[in-house]
Amino acid sequence: MTTQDGILLVIGIGSQKDRDSRPYREYLLSAAAQRFKLWLFDSDEPTWQNEYVVGATALNCYDPEAVVEAARALAGKHRLVGMFCPDEGTLLSAAHVTEMLGLPGMSVDTVLGCRDKKLSRARLTQAGVRQPQFATVRSAEEALEEAERLEYPVVLKPRTLGSSLGVVKVSGPQEMADAFTITTSAVYPGVHVPDDYIIEQYLDGPEISIDGAVFDGEYTPLFVGRKQLGGEPYFVETGHYVSAGDPLLTDTEILDMLQQAHAALGITHGTTHTEVKLTSRGPVIVEVNGRLGGDLIPYLGKLATGIDPGLIAVDVITGRRPVIEQAHAKTLGIRFLSPAEDLRVESITFGEPGALEGIVQLAAAVPPGAELRMPPGDFVARYAFVVAEGADEDECAKRLDAAESLVHLDYEPLVTRS
Structure with missing residues (x-):
């Protein structure tokens, strides 16, 4: 039920690169609709989103000028109270609107400071936040x-891409030429990639993510994701675990580092997704993203804790101090199923869970006909995902194994012609 007056402008809900956006974004849109009436800016006319919005405008959301012009026209008819954007590709356009309206949220400078690793590395290093050389x-x-x-x-x-796109580990000089070609070929809709590229120290240790909220410059962690990666030399994310009682949520060294980092990047209001390596010399920030995490990590957090990331995100950008209280304590895991070879999907079917315990969701990630390629052809090629609940990560892993066996993929191999 909508409890406040005004219209919340939402951008980028449908931008999901050949995927059905509904499983990835509906939980955010439905939460936002509990706070305000919603108007959607997106690249296509709404479909499933119609249930949650009072109006929509189809336009090129990767064009800041076009988005600002449309927002200005909308503001002439309605009182706009905020700008909510969960998509990296449209985040810069959203920041231009936030500045034009004079509302709390991510500014153009903070979005660029988060997105551009050259800028963020420099700012965090200057602030004394531990960084790789x-x-x-x-x-x-x-x-x-x-x-x-x-x-x-x-x-x-x-410099400016996320989701491990174009990220390659180089173990020796003989690998450099091929790695450089892969890195310089990576692209993402709506994101400009400069022609200088980052080379940095390899960080040992496991990688985690922290989704958090910033209100009046004060950072509060929401969820910790324990990231699962595929084989080297790439950093493809194959799954995540989120536990309500993760001890890193109260680790003072990490929390102090996160507060420093967000202050250095100028973030005063917003929700962020920070990636951290737990190295042998202590926690080191990999990057800070100016939006909630992808891969359904915030959704897992919602299921694990009862904290609704969509409500938190809307609150902090509309001047309402968020109430962050756990309603329950669970452990959830997600696993993405990726191809073992380049292929074209013919069908994806699911067996009945039957007596299997803890299976929360089995879902296709792409429609029939989708072409999926292994890295370095694509870094986020997935045909399905499974979600499971368990007492801890080990039990989640066993249940994910069982759930994975229920997914059947029919496909046609793609033959690359020389």
Whole structure:
């Protein structure tokens, strides 16, 4: 039920790169609709979103000028109270609208500071936040020179992309040329990729993520995701675990680091997704994203804790201090099923869970006809995902194993012609 006056502008709910956006975004849109009436800006006319919005405008959401013009026209008819955007590709356009309306939220400078790893590395280092040593390079030859200084292994990555797109571990000079080609070929809709690329020290240890909220400059963690990765040299995310009682939620060293990092990036109101490596020399920030995490991590957090990330996100950008209280304590896990070869999906079917315990969701990630390619052809090629609940990560893993056996993929191999 809508409890406040005004219209909340939402952008980017349907932008999900060949995927059905509903499983990934409906939980956020439905939460936002509990606070305000919603108007949607997106690249296509709404379908399932119609249940939650009072109006919609189809336009090029990757064009800040077009989005600002449309928002200005909308503001002439309705009182706009905020700008909610969960999508990286449209985040910069949303920031331009936030500034134009003079509302709390991510500014253009904070979005660029989070997105551009060269800027964020510099700002965080200046603030004394622990960072890997890094440099920017424009050629494989420059990368070889910097790798000698940094010492192998190193990591190559685009300056402005997320989701591990174009991120490659390089263990020796003989791998550099191919790795540089992969990194420089990575793209994402709506995100400009500069022609200098990041090369940095490889960080040992497991990787986690923390989704958090910032209100009046004060950072509060919401959920910790324990990230599962595929094989090297890529950093493809294959799944996550979220536990309500994760001890890192109260780790003072990590919390102090996160508060410092968000202050250094100028974030005063918003929700963020920070990736951290738990290295042998302590926690090190990999990156801070100016939006909630992808891969349904916030959804797992909602199921694990009862904290609704959509409500929190809307509250902090509309001047309402969020109430962050756990309603229950569970452990949830998600696993993404990816192809073992390049293929075209013919069908995805699911067996009945039957007596299997703890299975929360089995879902297709792409429609029939979708073409999926293994890295480096694609870094987020998935045909299905499974979600399970358990007493801990080990029990979740066993239940995910059982659930995975219920998913059957029929496909046609894609043959690359030379």
